[in-house]
Amino acid sequence: MNSAVIGAVDIGGTKIAAGVVTESGTILGRLECPTAPAEGFRAAMRRTAEMLRAVSRQAGAGYAGIGVACPGPLDPLAGIVGDVGTLPGWQGGNIVAELSGEFGVPVVVENDADAAALAEASWGAAKGSSRFIYVTISTGIGAGIILSGELYRGVDGAHPEIGHQVLDSSGPLCYCRARGCWECLASGPAMTAWVRAQNPDAPELTAAQICELSRGGDELARRAVEREGYYIGLGLANLVTILTPDAIALGGGVMKSADLFLDRIREVIRNICTQVPAEKTLVTLASLGADAGLAGAARAWIHRRRR
Numbered sequence: 001m002n003s004a005v006i007g008a009v010d011i012g013g014t015k016i017a018a019g020v021v022t023e024s025g026t027i028l029g030r031l032e033c034p035t036a037p038a039e040g041f042r043a044a045m046r047r048t049a050e051m052l053r054a055v056s057r058q059a060g061a062g063y064a065g066i067g068v069a070c071p072g073p074l075d076p077l078a079g080i081v082g083d084v085g086t087l088p089g090w091q092g093g094n095i096v097a098e099l100s101g102e103f104g105v106p107v108v109v110e111n112d113a114d115a116a117a118l119a120e121a122s123w124g125a126a127k128g129s130s131r132f133i134y135v136t137i138s139t140g141i142g143a144g145i146i147l148s149g150e151l152y153r154g155v156d157g158a159h160p161e162i163g164h165q166v167l168d169s170s171g172p173l174c175y176c177r178a179r180g181c182w183e184c185l186a187s188g189p190a191m192t193a194w195v196r197a198q199n200p201d202a203p204e205l206t207a208a209q210i211c212e213l214s215r216g217g218d219e220l221a222r223r224a225v226e227r228e229g230y231y232i233g234l235g236l237a238n239l240v241t242i243l244t245p246d247a248i249a250l251g252g253g254v255m256k257s258a259d260l261f262l263d264r265i266r267e268v269i270r271n272i273c274t275q276v277p278a279e280k281t282l283v284t285l286a287s288l289g290a291d292a293g294l295a296g297a298a299r300a301w302i303h304r305r306r307r
């Protein structure tokens, strides 16, 4: 066996990825399997352990520890899954107990947005910035905040739910029971719902399809894109005014069409954030892409072990 590496696990609603990651962030190998949440938490942990053993054999390296990125809500310090919308029936499952029992090494669990924030701050778009916010815009909006090089946590390890900041109290009703949350106004499904509301006869379009139509000159799609850029910018402007970080990096599916939104986003921030040096906050794109999950899981392990 080679020198020790980190086992990394990225749990999503659709698939689980497991990989071998070095201390400098190089991914040496990876495997994936369907999450199949209906088969239950323990079955998924057994599949995860099998993948971890297989990639470790392939890489010829043993694990110093295992980092896991998982959607919230969860208790990151105990490693216990909460009531996650995409993982029904998993509530109460203890990831740390399952994997440390299996491998006999320290296991660290982190909210997936926090894990990605740690990876982008160390190995990605925000390398070297000590005040950094990672924002992912896709089906929902999530974020991780790093202040003075440390992951920010609220009381009892609470994860900041920036996607549920209210931007328009007369806006659409959110499952969190507030109206006009950022997520309800600027997520991918929010684009879909807005276009549908303007033209109930139109077929249901994904955010990606709306972006394509906008590029082709479709007027309704163009307005949807303009509105999306405005609301992404408005939510980010609040973050800039409150925290004025060195950098904000944007990831997630909607940001695959970032070229359509970035100018508008930066304009909104410029116009609104007059009381802080907003021009010093770099607004950029996340750079780890599909690797963010595994890199984030490994980085979460390194970050926690160093404290």
Ligand SMILES: [Zn+2]
Pocket (backbone or CB within 6 Å): 163, 164, 174, 175, 176, 177, 178, 181, 183
């Ligand atoms: Zn909400």
